[in-house]
Amino acid sequence: MVTNGQSGKPSGPLYPGLLEAIGDEPVIERTADFNSFLDESFAEAVRAEGRQNLVIGGIATDGCVLRTALGGLREGYRVHVAVDASASRSLEAHSAAVQRMVQAGIVPVTWFSLAAEFQLDREFHDAPHRMRLMPENVPAMAMSARSFGNAVELGKRTAV
Incomplete structure (x- = not known):
């Protein structure tokens, strides 16, 4: 789920690169500042998902x-923050917010x-977003996974 402030405000529309990365995912333009x-x-959109855990990342960690x-904590969720998918104007501000x-x-x-x-979760193991993230950001691991997959396939063919 993606949210952003209203397009006509300083938070403005999402960055073009982020829009490209999220594809068809709808963006909820919220009227409330800071606390989504x-x-x-x-x-309501978060509640409708029926999940217990949230993972949050974004601009302005602080x-x-x-x-x-x-x-999210006040709503009763277990909350995780992707600290390397979030940023602030300074490392000090980011670190203080994380603390x-x-x-x-x-x-x-x-x-x-x-x-x-x-x-480790079968539902997400081959999810397109995860499969795209790995080769883009950890090419050596993606190459290793492809080599392993190829070896497994070769083993299946030779066993027949």
Whole structure:
């Protein structure tokens, strides 16, 4: 689920690169600033998913990410923040926000640790987004996986 502030405000429309990456995923333009859960359309969309865990990433770790993560906690979710998929104006601001979230009970993760967890879940193992992320960002691992897959296929053919 992707959310952003209103296009006509300083938060503006999403970056073209992000729009390209999310493809057909709808973007919820929220009227509430910072805490996305204060926007009823966002809160309802999250509730409709029926999940217990949230993973949040975004721009302004010390702004929207922090406020939305704390809002998720207040809503009763287990909240994780992808710290390397979030940023602030300075490393100091980012680090302080992450420390505050950890103290509140939010779990910091990295995109790669999430990809590894999703790999263990059959529902997400071959998900197109995960399959695209790996070769784009960890080419050596993607090459290793292809080599392993090829070896398995070769073994199946020679066993017949």
